[in-house]
Amino acid sequence: MSRLFIIALFAFLWITPETILAQTLADKVQEYKLDNGATVLLVERHASPTVAAYISFRVGGVNETSQERGVAHLLEHMLFKGTKTLGTKNYAVEKKLLQQIKTIGKEIDALKFRADTDPQRLQQLQESLAQVQAEHRKLVVKNEFSRIYGENGGVGYNAYTSKDATTYLINLPANKLELWAAIESDRLQNAVFREFYTERDVVHEERRRSYESSPDGMMYETLLATAYKVHPYRNPIIGWNSDIDSLDPDQIREFFDKYYTPVNMVITLVGDFESEATLEMVKRYFGKLKPGVPVPPVVDREPEQNGERRVTINFDAEPQLMIAYHKPTMPHRDDYAFDLLMQVLSEGRTSRFYQSLVVDKQLVTDVNVFGAPGSRYDNLMVVSLTPRNGRSSAEVEAAVYAELERFRSELLSPGELEVARNQILTSILRSLKGNSGLARMLSSYQTLGDWHYLVEYEDQLNSITPEDIMAVAKRYLQADNRTVVTLMREEQN
């Protein structure tokens, strides 16, 4: 999640005094709690006959144990495979085949990486798996959710898994909103995880694409695994390869049954509908779900970093650099100070990093600063740099540290602070424009906490002084709290 986004989550009600937008939106967002614990946020907007529909669960990669890393993400994939009625020609027959597939698949998984496995036995099992899979495929009606949404004009049918939450979304023509309620409530009650082992292969391809063949992905993954030693924020959402290899359908089912329940669920609808009738409809479809139990909080706490960490990655690409510092997450007061500090540091061409590193010293062609990897637990301020050809990482680093040092030794001017606030504010305004953007923001914020807490954000941010910003710089932007990752070709190393 980008820093801007996190800020946006907190601040969308905090709008300049001359507008009444804050109040307007506060009036527009209607919050309800169903009897089973599900939270429903509704925003009526009649500018175009469309609706953005989001369902988020307060569970993501951070909630996995070491036996099941990657399960939240693979579950997200598996939830597109249909239900007992959608996606099948004959569920009763299918069920038996799914059982067989699972049995053989688990046996293969148990054997495939053992040194003493009889290769013939393994091959035999793989052949019989392929055979049952082929038989099963005859009973599958492919991608029916997608077909039904497609026929009805749905766009952006998708889902995403983050460290902290998992979200399912679709945009529909306004007259089709009930279709969403029918499909989504069906999938929460009757999901069938068909084609599991094929989808696991898809996830491997996704991992190769996003991390193993991408310099950016490779750096980011390495950065998290280095900066965190204990906290599960260290693990990639998609899982390490060995995690993906070992996941089985029972784990998916268990995770789903345990956490995809109303007490962990936020439904957000933004668009052209009438609230009262829509709430009734939501109750009709989702009200019958059993409440479930809340996702337990993560107990791991990252110990204080007691020395700089450095890693070099060999990759077939020109050099890149990432530098990260541990920092507290919301609603810690220091997090607001970081929002402003990061704005001054890197947003726009007048920002300190751009002026110093790109324009004056011409050490890098690009520099970005963002908060990562989540917002529920203490996170990182990450600086990502693209050095110019011929400039060494050491030169670039020295210039970065010199800029950071300025925050420790000089107070920010009131003018700079004011510009930073204005920029944050306006970027929030821009992000309110589309139905989908607003729904995403409300949904994410609500899964992280309670969106009413937003109201206090303006006061919090306004209360941050130049002294506060200097204090966080002194406290967190220190060498022994940082992790440095460089990526380069082997021969350049």
Next chain:
Amino acid sequence: MRYLFYLLVSLFIFGCSPNFLSSQERPDQLSFPPLDFSFPEVAEQQLQNGMKLYLKEDNELPLVELTVLVEGGSLYDSPDKTGLSQFFATTLSTGGSENLSPAELEAELEAMAAILTVSSSSYAYEIDLSLQRKDLERGIEILADLLRRPRFDAERMELVRNQMFEGIHRQNDNPGSIAGRILSEAVYQSHPFGAYPTVAGVAGFSREDLLEIHSRYFKPQNLWLAVSGDVHQGELVRLLEQQFGDWQSSESFLREMPLEPPAPQGRIYLVDKDIPQTTILMGHPGINKDNPDLYALQVANYILGGGGFNSRMMREVRSNRGLAYSVYSYFQVGRQLPELFIAKSETKSNSTVEVVSLMQQLINQMRDEPVTVAELDLAKKSLINSFVFAFSDSHSVVSRKVRLDYYDYPENYLEHYQQQIAAVSIADVQRVAQQYLHPDKLQIVLVGDSDRYIDAVSSLGLPVEKVDLSLE
């Protein structure tokens, strides 16, 4: 027909327990009220000096968005100056104006939290400015100063040049961008569509080049302005007249569009990169927007690879076989000249040839066999029913309207779109597939660990060429 089939199936399976699955429990059997939709109105006005203005007023948020299209673009870069239009666009946005130095301009815009970007595409320069309503008057003043009297500051110009050098230096970092470049070069050869900036070319760009582009293209009659947000037409016109009114039109230039070369015969390009997954990119020349078969091709491509999970490529390559995360195809519909038909995927090194040949088979199948009624029906319904999303954002409404006029789309293109899609038949789909999909002309680029599949690639029966990136 399809619904009836499902009903029969469910009766067959659950014949003894009819309560378990009443027909009402299938979400696709719900019925819906008709959608209340009308085309949003866009105000149009031509200023005295020839500037064309389009406005979609929207008072929900205190913001104004402006997009200016200016005739010009990369298609008119001369062969020894490839990338000049990009150099121009970036230097225009960062190089200051007559009244404001680069630093002053940036400081003032950022103090207003305004965002200014300038980009160059094949046929146009585009300037985008996003502002708070209260800053509109000053914003337009700055915009006019920049468009009419750019400074092209020397230091900033060198900064842009260095950034372009760095871009060239890093052009082989990501497999996707390598594949895109090799494909364009293979199809277009020396045509501007296949040309990429070189160190020597970029080193030769001068300030005179920038001034010449400016004086040739930046004239009131070549400016198309799309505005949305919290502003009234009268106020906007007054501000524009104030800042641009005394800018008079001068002689127009004649645009000469370089002709594209004929489609080369099919060929495979192997590009070596030390990564565990191969990027597969294939393409050949396609169509432009004036082609009457545009609609049938959109339906055909939805079925082939454009319809996400509803497409054959996704079904066969990803969903049935687990060979890729992403696989798709599309027609880049050229605004004037025809552009490419493209298909793309990524798969682990060992399954490279399997995926290439699956994609080829699926393309061939579109030509060889009629699509099914269900496929046609789904593609058409999806394109028709999702059409309303083209109008869900007021700036996209007004900037689309400008583009349709700028590129000379037929009158009522949008109004007739749904009817045109509805009229497409199974025979149309097969006919256009045969006419516009040419498996024998596909340029297939494979970026990855080529030792792993170099032998298997020969089974595809096309000439194979190895590309050495270090020689570029």
